[in-house]
Amino acid sequence: MQALWFNGQHEIEVKELMIPKLQQDELLVHVDACGVCGTDFHIYEGQAPSSIPVVLGHEYTGIILEMGSKFHNLKIGDKIAINPNIHCGYCEFCRKGKINLCSNLKALGVTLNGGMSQLSVVPVTQAYLLPNDFPYSKSVFAEPLSCCIHGINLAEILPGEKVLIIGAGTIGLLMLQLVQLRGASDVIVLDPIRFKRDMASSLNADHVFNPLIEDTLEKIIHLTYGGADTVIECVGNQVAGESALNLVRKGGKILIFGLSNNSDLIKVYMQTFFHKELTLKSSILNPYTFQSAVDLLVNNKINVEIFNPHPVLLNQDSVEKLFNRSDNKNIIKFMVTPNN
Ligand SMILES: [Zn+2]
Numbered sequence: 273m274q275a276l277w278f279n280g281q282h283e284i285e286v287k288e289l290m291i292p293k294l295q296q297d298e299l300l301v302h303v304d305a306c307g308v309c310g311t312d313f314h315i316y317e318g319q320a321p322s323s324i325p326v327v328l329g330h331e332y333t334g335i336i337l338e339m340g341s342k343f344h345n346l347k348i349g350d351k352i353a354i355n356p357n358i359h360c361g362y363c364e365f366c367r368k369g370k371i372n373l374c375s376n377l378k379a380l381g382v383t384l385n386g387g388m389s390q391l392s393v394v395p396v397t398q399a400y401l402l403p404n405d406f407p408y409s410k411s412v413f414a415e416p417l418s419c420c421i422h423g424i425n426l427a428e429i430l431p432g433e434k435v436l437i438i439g440a441g442t443i444g445l446l447m448l449q450l451v452q453l454r455g456a457s458d459v460i461v462l463d464p465i466r467f468k469r470d471m472a473s474s475l476n477a478d479h480v481f482n483p484l485i486e487d488t489l490e491k492i493i494h495l496t497y498g499g500a501d502t503v504i505e506c507v508g509n510q511v512a513g514e515s516a517l518n519l520v521r522k523g524g525k526i527l528i529f530g531l532s533n534n535s536d537l538i539k540v541y542m543q544t545f546f547h548k549e550l551t552l553k554s555s556i557l558n559p560y561t562f563q564s565a566v567d568l569l570v571n572n573k574i575n576v577e578i579f580n581p582h583p584v585l586l587n588q589d590s591v592e593k594l595f596n597r598s599d600n601k602n603i604i605k606f607m608v609t610p611n612n
């Protein structure tokens with residue numbers, strides 16, 4: 273089988289790998305598609321930890337080809353989405369239900385071989401059944417959506433809130449829709465890139481702004497009568513983090529969601545923080561939210577057609593272009609289609 277092997281910073285190689293022998297609790301999956309995520313770029317750039325070498329790709333979906341033993345709810349030929357995050361079940365965090373904080377966390381596509389591969393071995397605990405006619409261009413969003421659901425749950429958005437979303441990439445636009453489902457009265461989206469702002473508008477964001485235009489921050493403060501109830505940061509850099517602190521109202525909440533680089537730092541005036549009585553939260557991974565993500569997708573409650581993920585073939589030339597970002601004009605989401 274062909275797979276995308278990550279050999280260390282800026283080193284990727286499409287090469288033939290042996291098909292591993294299945295353990296009893298594993299499935300062999302024919303990968304239909306694997307979404308490419310900001311985290312993959314961070315790993316490629318040496319800005320996020322991973323095993324080396326490893327097959328990249330943690331947002332994938334496919335068809336069961338073989339099973340290590342019988343499982344009552346799955347059969348060969350079933351279509352599944354894969355939750356890449358595997359917790360140990362025996363550490364202190366797992367024992368208290370915080371499986372995303374597991375001390376021994378493993379993840380397909382990060383520490384174990386993942387989905388940018390024609391075939392993938394997946395523990396059965398990670399497989400989520402999909403309808404057989406469900407398109408892979410939609411199910412690749414199950415993993416990022418599951419992470420967003422966890423974030424939204426932590427942010428505890430209440431009906432009628434004014435919510436500001438900083439960044440209108442895939443994550444920001446998924447957050448936008450989840451915030452709407454929770455009954456926010458006003459959703460404001462900030463992004464410097466025109467086509468992303470247009471996507472936010474077509475998803476019925478109430479207000480869409482370019483942060484690079486001079487009086488944007490004042491406008492948002494004015495529009496929200498002093499700041500947003502909740503700010504969701506979906507960029508992962510200093511400017512976005514500081515904007516979140518400036519644009520949240522007294523008594524408000526900030527959710528830091530974007531993955532930043534190692535060196536990104538936000539400086540906060542302690543007194544501003546004190547006077548505003550703020551709640552600052554962060555969110556990582558997707559504890560017990562993967563099934564909800566699948567259900568929302570299957571029941572068409574989240575528009576992911578709008579992302580129209582751009583297929584990338586699994587060959588050296590195509591993946592190098594992808595990871596060097598040489599060809600991403602007006603494309604919001606890529607997916608590797610290893611069997612095309
Ligand atoms: Zn991801």
Ligand SMILES: [Zn+2]
Binds near residue numbers: 361363373374375
């Ligand atoms: Zn654990």
